[in-house]
Amino acid sequence: MRSDIPTTISRLDYQPYPYLLPNVELEFDLDAAATKVSARLHFQRKPDAAADLPLVLDGSELELVSVAIDGQALRADQYELSGETLRLFPRSAAFVVEITSLCKPAENSSLMGLYVSGASLFTQCEAEGFRRITWFPDRPDVMSRYRVTLRADKSRYPLLLSNGNLLQSRDLDDGRHEAVWEDPHPKPCYLFALVAGGFACREQTIRTRSGREALLQVYSDPESRDKTEWALESLARAVRWDEQRFGLELDLDRFMVVAARDFNMGAMENKGLNIFNSAYVLADAESATDASFRAIEAVIGHEYFHNWTGNRVTCRDWFQLSLKEGLTVFRDQEFSADMLAADLPEAEARSARAVKRIDDVTTLRIAQFPEDAGPMAHPIRPESYQEIGNFYTATVYEKGAEVIRMQHTLLGEAGFRAGLEEYFRRHDGSAVTCDDFVAAMESVYARQHPGKNFEVFRRWYSQAGTPRVQVKMDYDQALGRCTITLSQHCEPAGIEKLQVPPAAKPPLHIPFALGLLGREGQALSLQHEGQARDTVLLDLTAASQSWSFDGIPERPVPSLLRNFSAPVIVEYPYSDAELTLLAGHDTDPFARWEAGQELAMRQLLALVAAIQAGQPPRVDPGFVQVWHALLDDKTLSPAYQARALTLPAEKILLERTSPMDPQAVAHARAELRGVLGAELGSSWLRIYQECADEPQEYHPDALQAGRRALQNLALSYLMAGAHPQAPKLALDQYYEAANMTDRMGGLSALVNFSDTPAATQALGHFYEQWQQDPLVVDRWFTLQATAPTTSVEAVRALMLHPAFTLRNPNRARSLIFQFCMNNLQGAHTPEGYQFWAEQVVALDRINPEIAARLARAFDNWARYVPANRDAIRQALETIQSHSPLSRNVSEIITKALK
Numbered sequence: 001m002r003s004d005i006p007t008t009i010s011r012l013d014y015q016p017y018p019y020l021l022p023n024v025e026l027e028f029d030l031d032a033a034a035t036k037v038s039a040r041l042h043f044q045r046k047p048d049a050a051a052d053l054p055l056v057l058d059g060s061e062l063e064l065v066s067v068a069i070d071g072q073a074l075r076a077d078q079y080e081l082s083g084e085t086l087r088l089f090p091r092s093a094a095f096v097v098e099i100t101s102l103c104k105p106a107e108n109s110s111l112m113g114l115y116v117s118g119a120s121l122f123t124q125c126e127a128e129g130f131r132r133i134t135w136f137p138d139r140p141d142v143m144s145r146y147r148v149t150l151r152a153d154k155s156r157y158p159l160l161l162s163n164g165n166l167l168q169s170r171d172l173d174d175g176r177h178e179a180v181w182e183d184p185h186p187k188p189c190y191l192f193a194l195v196a197g198g199f200a201c202r203e204q205t206i207r208t209r210s211g212r213e214a215l216l217q218v219y220s221d222p223e224s225r226d227k228t229e230w231a232l233e234s235l236a237r238a239v240r241w242d243e244q245r246f247g248l249e250l251d252l253d254r255f256m257v258v259a260a261r262d263f264n265m266g267a268m269e270n271k272g273l274n275i276f277n278s279a280y281v282l283a284d285a286e287s288a289t290d291a292s293f294r295a296i297e298a299v300i301g302h303e304y305f306h307n308w309t310g311n312r313v314t315c316r317d318w319f320q321l322s323l324k325e326g327l328t329v330f331r332d333q334e335f336s337a338d339m340l341a342a343d344l345p346e347a348e349a350r351s352a353r354a355v356k357r358i359d360d361v362t363t364l365r366i367a368q369f370p371e372d373a374g375p376m377a378h379p380i381r382p383e384s385y386q387e388i389g390n391f392y393t394a395t396v397y398e399k400g401a402e403v404i405r406m407q408h409t410l411l412g413e414a415g416f417r418a419g420l421e422e423y424f425r426r427h428d429g430s431a432v433t434c435d436d437f438v439a440a441m442e443s444v445y446a447r448q449h450p451g452k453n454f455e456v457f458r459r460w461y462s463q464a465g466t467p468r469v470q471v472k473m474d475y476d477q478a479l480g481r482c483t484i485t486l487s488q489h490c491e492p493a494g495i496e497k498l499q500v501p502p503a504a505k506p507p508l509h510i511p512f513a514l515g516l517l518g519r520e521g522q523a524l525s526l527q528h529e530g531q532a533r534d535t536v537l538l539d540l541t542a543a544s545q546s547w548s549f550d551g552i553p554e555r556p557v558p559s560l561l562r563n564f565s566a567p568v569i570v571e572y573p574y575s576d577a578e579l580t581l582l583a584g585h586d587t588d589p590f591a592r593w594e595a596g597q598e599l600a601m602r603q604l605l606a607l608v609a610a611i612q613a614g615q616p617p618r619v620d621p622g623f624v625q626v627w628h629a630l631l632d633d634k635t636l637s638p639a640y641q642a643r644a645l646t647l648p649a650e651k652i653l654l655e656r657t658s659p660m661d662p663q664a665v666a667h668a669r670a671e672l673r674g675v676l677g678a679e680l681g682s683s684w685l686r687i688y689q690e691c692a693d694e695p696q697e698y699h700p701d702a703l704q705a706g707r708r709a710l711q712n713l714a715l716s717y718l719m720a721g722a723h724p725q726a727p728k729l730a731l732d733q734y735y736e737a738a739n740m741t742d743r744m745g746g747l748s749a750l751v752n753f754s755d756t757p758a759a760t761q762a763l764g765h766f767y768e769q770w771q772q773d774p775l776v777v778d779r780w781f782t783l784q785a786t787a788p789t790t791s792v793e794a795v796r797a798l799m800l801h802p803a804f805t806l807r808n809p810n811r812a813r814s815l816i817f818q819f820c821m822n823n824l825q826g827a828h829t830p831e832g833y834q835f836w837a838e839q840v841v842a843l844d845r846i847n848p849e850i851a852a853r854l855a856r857a858f859d860n861w862a863r864y865v866p867a868n869r870d871a872i873r874q875a876l877e878t879i880q881s882h883s884p885l886s887r888n889v890s891e892i893i894t895k896a897l898k
């Protein structure tokens with residue numbers, strides 16, 4: 001484990017690498033215990049670099065066997081090896097370095113570099129894993145062509161894969177074989193990959209837009225081959241979509257996806273050889289839920305889209321991570337939305353896209369808003385880091401995608417596409433910065449809007465924190481004029497909070513979509529920039545600005561931040577009656593959903609206050625009526641209705657309490673769900689029966705999945721409201737289900753809402769049935785980890801289950817992470833916090849990347865009610881007192897305790 005003194009790396013300290021490395025030749029003698037790697041690196045000093053600069057290479061957990069320059073072996077006194085760097089002193093401007101080293105895949109539990117999963121070998125090189133394979137300039141701005149020779153025992157590792165094209169393969173003596181791969185595209189080393197093992201393949205040949213043939217392949221464990229159909233179809237759809245929507249074509253003859261059981265993240269976009277967490281590849285109706293099918297499509301799309309946004313144009317340094325991640329998340333969100341809306345009539349397509357937007361905004365609010373309000377807050381382009389692995393964050397990914405989406409909103413679809421084309425024209429084949437991206441977009445924007453630029457917009461890249469936009473509306477009856485004033489403000493975030501005097505935070509460029517509704521809920525037409533529209537886009541670029549609209553016959557109700565046009569918090573003093581009007585009538589489906597959520601939020605906050613004051617919680621009948629109206633609204637699609645009738649997530653509610661009170665939040669939400677379940681029992685039952693009444697062959701499309709989501713939501717409300725028929729419905733649904741979505745719906749209703757022998761029996765039955773399928777066993781652990789009645793003792797007992805292990809990230813996440821992060825009732829106790837500290841320390845010995853993620857469970861501890869705050873501080877100190885701690889965990893804990 002690396003536990004060196006933390007060094008902070010700053011964005012502004014960037015120095016170009018003084019050498020080019022156009023060609024890399026690698027030879028692997030693969031073996032789980034010790035793999036020998038021989039590298040031939042063809043260096044050229046850059047013309048503007050000083051001649052006496054040493055050649056600095058990165059290496060970690062490697063054993064150096066030999067090093068030579070231009071065929072001359074170096075003696076130990078001819079190079080410097082210290083910590084993670086190897087310094088060589090070449091004498092000429094062009095030279096070949098040959099390095100032979102050993103690494104130990106079987107001992108590598110960090111899953112970075114070359115590691116073992118099951119009986120196979122995999123690599124993970126982003127961000128800094130390549131240095132665990134060989135000494136190398138492990139930085140994204142060094143781009144090379146790779147030729148890779150793999151040798152291994154043929155019976156153990158029958159398949160040998162790497163990036164690019166297979167040049168040749170042959171048998172060697174003593175049962176070994178060899179494969180030679182060449183990748184024609186220059187790439188940084190973080191995109192290198194190899195896979196060795198026994199796999200089954202599902203493949204399809206496609207013809208790309210320009211008429212080239214390409215082979216798409218999905219590799220899995222042989223026993224999972226019948227679960228790779230959806231992934232392969234998703235890949236084919238992704239290829240097609242990128243051609244149609246952005247004109248981007250596959251640049252390879254062969255594109256491979258391989259599923260790995262042990263993987264730190266979701267998946268990895270290695271050039272032509274994507275390696276995936278098996279959770280984002282394997283699915284069939286019996287074992288995967290609708291949500292998993294959708295997630296697979298999204299991640300397959302995401303990694304494929306990186307082929308252009310990330311691989312063809314890559315990052316100059318890791319501070320630019322959002323250059324590829326924000327852009328690629330935006331692209332995968334649009335891909336998913338287009339797939340959901342495909343083949344639907346106009347109105348339904350609009351609703352389907354709104355559902356996707358609602359889900360994405362919910363993710364942003366659950367994961368990114370809290371991050372932006374806590375000690376790890378950072379701009380989407382961070383200014384400094386100790387461990388780059390800690391910056392694969394919701395801010396870089398999800399807020400980064402929102403920043404791209406705003407550029408799309410400002411430029412329009414055609415303008416955005418033109419901007420992207422300009423970006424590739426300027427930068428294809430190079431490693432660039434976020435500024436370069438914005439400059440390409442700006443070139444189109446300035447053409448569209450003479451005199452305007454992205455000078456203010458650029459600040460999104462350097463400012464942390466969620467801005468607040470305060471809205472004021474004035475109405476002049478005599479003039480028929482409505483004036484909207486927007487004022488923005490952003491509190492200090494993260495380390496800014498420690499600065500005295502506080503840093504100035506200049507205003508941002510915020511595209512703010514607005515509509516006005518009449519008192520009957522009708523859309524009012526607005527005159528703006530010479531056109532009449534229902535929705536106008538206000539360009540807020542100063543601290544405060546006003547816009548007036550004439551011809552408004554009555555005092556309107558504003559519909560604000562339509563479609564969530566910017567990642568901000570809106571403040572406007574709506575009356576409950578106005579929110580009710582919007583929740584029932586807003587023509588913007590996102591804003592309509594938002595109004596219902598805001599009403600629910602008010603109700604929940606009132607319940608939290610009552611619980612804290614020891615008063616009986618009382619629910620406003622007016623609010624129940626709003627839910628009733630949504631339940632009875634036949635014009636809504638089931639998928640949309642399911643979102644509209646779901647209460648705001650506990651974590652979103654928690655963010656709105658001050659100080660944060662997790663126990664009161666959990667109780668308030670459970671209380672409201674119970675009341676809504678009980679008071680609207682007959683409607684929930686009707687909806688349940690309507691949804692359940694349509695037996696069809698399973699398909700994870702938007703319509704079917706929406707219906708199942710609504711059915712399962714109705715079931716959970718019936719259980720929460722203790723409807724007399726509910727337990728039987730849940731049991732029957734569980735035992736008779738024909739797909740995993742229905743089965744999990746039944747089982748979670750039983751486990752979350754009743755602590756009965758029937759629930760325990762069903763859980764036992766589930767494990768019996770599915771124990772051979774690791775991804776389903778993960779569901780089994782998660783369900784128990786998140787059930788409100790699950791205590792720390794229960795989790796400890798589950799950790800003793802033979803199927804549990806901390807070494808497999810998916811399994812560790814399914815139980816430990818799910819409990820600590822998604823079980824407010826069970827985890828937010830003094831024992832819960834101590835348990836968490838123990839697990840962070842235990843995981844850190846195995847896998848620092850994963851441990852550092854768990855270490856962030858209670859980031860916002862300083863804002864909690866005193867009892868919780870003090871107990872978390874103690875737990876943080878417990879972690880801090882451990883030695884050694886990885887650089888990953890230590891960065892998180894130090895920042896949390898500052």
Ligand code: 0A1
Binds near residue numbers: 127264302392849
């Ligand atoms: N580039 C990948 C994310 C990723 C990052 C690090 C990994 O290993 C520690 C793995 C994957 C993506 O955005 O999908």
Ligand code: ZN
Binds near residue numbers: 302306324
């Ligand atoms: Zn990505």
